[in-house]
Amino acid sequence: MQRVTISLDESLAEAFDALSGEQGYTSRSEAVRDLVRKAIEARRVEHADGVCVANLSYVYDHHVRALAQRLIDIGHRHHDLIIATTHVHLDHDHCLESVLLKGPVGAVRALADAVRAERGVRFGELNLVSVSPNDDHTAPHDHRHGAHAHLTPGRG
Structure with a gap:
């Protein structure tokens, strides 16, 4: 392990200590290690062209004309990327949806962009983790799955 020294002004150090606590x-x-890991992963994913798993979460106003149907239609057009969707009623006007995704990074980003661009969708966030498909079935988990591979997250 390497030791790295950083300097923070007093107010930033106090705020960092409060947040980390x-x-x-x-x-x-x-x-600091977690912040560095997150920054490295964010940069890696930003430039990734491979496969990912992701969570797209967004809040939307279900009173916006035909929005719920448009969101359903987007989902059906991208059924190959969607693993599961959770729908929560927040109040009389707003719903939260969380969509678990798996597939090519570009396609997942395009789906997220399409959803977030819909009028009435607010607070859309995509949490994307790039993965590497593999068929490693070595001990202690020696088993076969036939035609599918595991998805292994990058190590950071």
């Missing part, structure tokens, strides 16, 4: 970190080092 709220998130349950017991040391600055572990909090």
